[in-house]
Amino acid sequence: MRKTVIAQDAPPSVRLVRIDPEEAGQRIDNFLLRLCKGVPKSHIYKAIRNGEVRVNKGRIAADYRIEAGDAVRIPPIRLPRSDAPRRVPPAAFPVVYEDDAMLVIDKPAGVAVHGGSGVSFGVIEQLRAARPHEPFLELAHRLDRETSGLLILAKRRKALTALHDMMREGGGRKHYQALVVGDWVNDRQHIRLPLLKWLTASGERRVKVDAQGKPAHTIITLQKRYGRYSLLGAELRTGRTHQIRVHLAAGGHPIVGDDKYGSDEVRAHFARLGLERMFLHACRLELSHPLTGEPLCLTAPLPPACLKILDYLEQHP
Incomplete structure (x- = not known):
């Protein structure tokens, strides 16, 4: 800028x-x-x-x-030299939607959205490196590093403010797909459990269900049963850290591949099958355009690694 x-x-x-x-x-x-x-x-x-x-x-x-x-x-705080060599490798991500106000990409799993916590750079830094002509580019929300799917970035300050207001007021709909351990019973279920952030002894950030936490609301729909596993749809009605992961784990149905709230044995089993990630994907966004108000419905299909696992479960009930 x-x-x-x-x-x-x-x-x-x-x-x-x-x-x-x-x-x-x-x-x-x-x-x-x-x-x-x-x-x-x-x-x-x-x-x-x-x-x-x-x-x-x-x-x-x-x-x-x-x-x-x-x-x-x-003040004269330490700043990087303007002529220093670029340290962030530019990267292009699949574009789902773009205009002069916003950019929506399909983020792959394993890529952080921004640098920090041991990660030197993420999606936002790589996109800025790849798009030096863009005067403004900011994250409108977050996705966990191991979550794939739709990620919104604002290309104008006015759009960013409008997107933040929309999400804070619950004006958009964010839908996810998750493969969980266990046979999910209800076709549709509202989970309302307060969530509290805490730190482990090693300083790692975690979230737990706690009466002192912030209100959190997730709507779960059953999409398909696979015997010992279930494919679920999850709609966020609030946007707490690790919300879907903790809500599902609290009910005894942790997400397959979750390294914080799931089972090491399950994660190892699916890694042997070729799934070396968490099975959580941001698949659909329903929102009004932040500047024009035009209704948008954006989708991203499940990645091939996830589809391969579903095919395997279909054949090995």
């Missing part, structure tokens, strides 16, 4: 950046994290707390939302 620099000395130095209308509305911490790629989050937040980051010569909090015309003072 091109910036209007009002003043800049030889690095490292104070920079003063003018905010344009397309950037307005985002939080100052998110703006800085995107602008100062490679700088640790802790450095950004420390600079804000210490008053080194200023907007229109005044101190601000991390949740301040920048406005068009704001002059942002950026």
Whole structure:
């Protein structure tokens, strides 16, 4: 994204950046994290707390939302050189829908949506590397690394804000397919269990059902039984971390291949059959276009590895 620099000395130095209308509305911490790629989050937040980051010569909090015309003072924190060689390999992903406001891709399993937590880069960084001409490209939501399927990215700030508002207010429908352990009984079932994030002793993020957690609602529909396994449809009515995975595991039906909430024995069994991933796929999105309001229904078929497993289960009940 091109910036209007009002003043800049030889690095490292104070920079003063003018905010344009397309950037307005985002939080100052998110703006800085995107602008100062490679700088640790802790450095950004420390600079804000210490008053080194200023907007229109005044101190601000991390949740301040920048406005068009704001002059942002950026202290001489460590920044990557603009002429440094590109470290993120560009990548193209199957495009399901694209216009000047948004991009929807079919993300493969095993690819993180963004860098962090031991992952140096993800889909968003690779797409930015592959599309240097795009002035704006941001994730509108998330998918777990081992989940495949439909992922929305915004190409305009206005579209991103509208998509966030839509999802927060439950205005869209996100549908998934999951193969789970066990014989699922009900044709249609609403799961309403509160979910709470927690950390393991090793610092790994997990989620559990807990009365102190946030409300979470998943609608499950039975698609097909395969004896000891069942193919389910899952519709998210809230968007909590690991929601489908934890809701299904809590009922005794963990997703096949889930390395956090499932069985090691089941995962090993399906790996021998060629499924070296979690069987969870974001298959359908129903939403209104964030700018025009046009109704959209986007789909992504199950990946070949998942279809192969279903064929195997069909032949080996």
